[in-house]
Amino acid sequence: MILHSRNRRLRSSQSIRDLMRETTLTTDDFMLPLFITEGNNIKEEISSMPGIYRQSLDLTLKEIKELWSLGIKAVNLYVKVSDNLKDNTGKEAWNKEGLMQQAIKAIKDTVPEMIVMPDVALDPYSIYGHDGIVKEGKIINDETVDALVKMSLSHAEAGADFVAPSDMMDGRVSAIRKALEENHFHDVGIMSYTAKYASSYYGPFRDALDSAPGFGDKKTYQMDYCNSKEAINEALKDINEGADIIMVKPGLPYLDIVSKLNELVDVPISVYQVSGEYSMIKAAVNQGWLDNNKVIIESLSCIKRAGASLITTYFAKEAARILNS
Ligand SMILES: NCC(=O)CCC(=O)O
Numbered sequence: 333m334i335l336h337s338r339n340r341r342l343r344s345s346q347s348i349r350d351l352m353r354e355t356t357l358t359t360d361d362f363m364l365p366l367f368i369t370e371g372n373n374i375k376e377e378i379s380s381m382p383g384i385y386r387q388s389l390d391l392t393l394k395e396i397k398e399l400w401s402l403g404i405k406a407v408n409l410y411v412k413v414s415d416n417l418k419d420n421t422g423k424e425a426w427n428k429e430g431l432m433q434q435a436i437k438a439i440k441d442t443v444p445e446m447i448v449m450p451d452v453a454l455d456p457y458s459i460y461g462h463d464g465i466v467k468e469g470k471i472i473n474d475e476t477v478d479a480l481v482k483m484s485l486s487h488a489e490a491g492a493d494f495v496a497p498s499d500m501m502d503g504r505v506s507a508i509r510k511a512l513e514e515n516h517f518h519d520v521g522i523m524s525y526t527a528k529y530a531s532s533y534y535g536p537f538r539d540a541l542d543s544a545p546g547f548g549d550k551k552t553y554q555m556d557y558c559n560s561k562e563a564i565n566e567a568l569k570d571i572n573e574g575a576d577i578i579m580v581k582p583g584l585p586y587l588d589i590v591s592k593l594n595e596l597v598d599v600p601i602s603v604y605q606v607s608g609e610y611s612m613i614k615a616a617v618n619q620g621w622l623d624n625n626k627v628i629i630e631s632l633s634c635i636k637r638a639g640a641s642l643i644t645t646y647f648a649k650e651a652a653r654i655l656n657s
């Protein structure tokens with residue numbers, strides 16, 4: 333047989349495969365979400381996320397040093413506050429002495445080079461577990477944006493490099509950008525959760541923060557998973573409003589959205605491989621059905637191939653160990 337091209341030639345040895353590889357995963361691609369809880373010397377495993385812990389700030393700071401030594405350069409922060417601090421205004425979210433604000437300060441003091449991106453949304457502080465203020469059973473957009481602005485400013489004052497609004501209210505990126513500028517936080521960036529879908533893959537995360545919605549669901553603000561044009565609309569608006577980085581969330585089932593946005597927009601895209609994706613992989617690994625290291629690296633490489641500049645993933649630490657070994 334005379335074939336004019338043989339595609340297998342470029343796959344025939346490890347060396348040629350290495351030379352031809354289009355996507356290379358490194359620890360520079362990762363951001364690790366951290367769950368911080370009140371108290372001291374507390375480390376609680378999240379039952380639906382084996383290997384992932386809620387930790388008090390003292391232990392978190394030890395982990396920050398370890399992460400830095402592994403080559404991880406960014407963390408996304410979430411806090412679990414006690415029920416007595418929750419109300420419908422979410423005011424604990426901008427308490428200057430709050431757990432989040434203390435954590436931002438302490439992490440930046442411990443490893444100043446670590447990029448710190450606190451989550452901006454009211455759900456951990458809301459008695460209703462919703463991302464915004466509730467009135468007559470509805471999540472009120474504009475009053476919530478005012479609250480998110482206060483929250484973002486308090487994060488900037490504490491030393492955050494970026495704020496990461498994950499709430500999906502309309503107009504919050506421009507409101508936050510304006511407030512940051514007016515308060516001279518010119519260098520504090522915004523990583524906007526731009527295309528955040530109303531997803532059942534977030535289940536284990538809500539166990540981690542005890543933040544499941546007390547009524548209804550999040551479909552009046554998060555996106556319908558059947559839509560992709562809507563993601564483009566969201567992205568163009570967020571970029572126009574001043575977002576530095578846009579995010580697509582969840583990750584693996586939404587890579588068509590990532591790929592589409594990557595062709596259309598000029599800002600970096602972050603992809604969040606969410607809790608349910610982590611837990612599915614770990615469950616299969618723990619059954620002996622999938623190879624842990626191989627599936628972690630494959631899933632992250634595919635997210636990067638689709639167009640992610642930054643991957644928010646609970647596998648960041650494990651993946652760094654695998655890549656460094
Ligand atoms: N803002 C964070 C979430 O809404 C959930 C993420 C996850 O499921 O990992």
Ligand SMILES: [Mg+2]
Nearest residue numbers: 500501502566
């Ligand atoms: Mg939006």
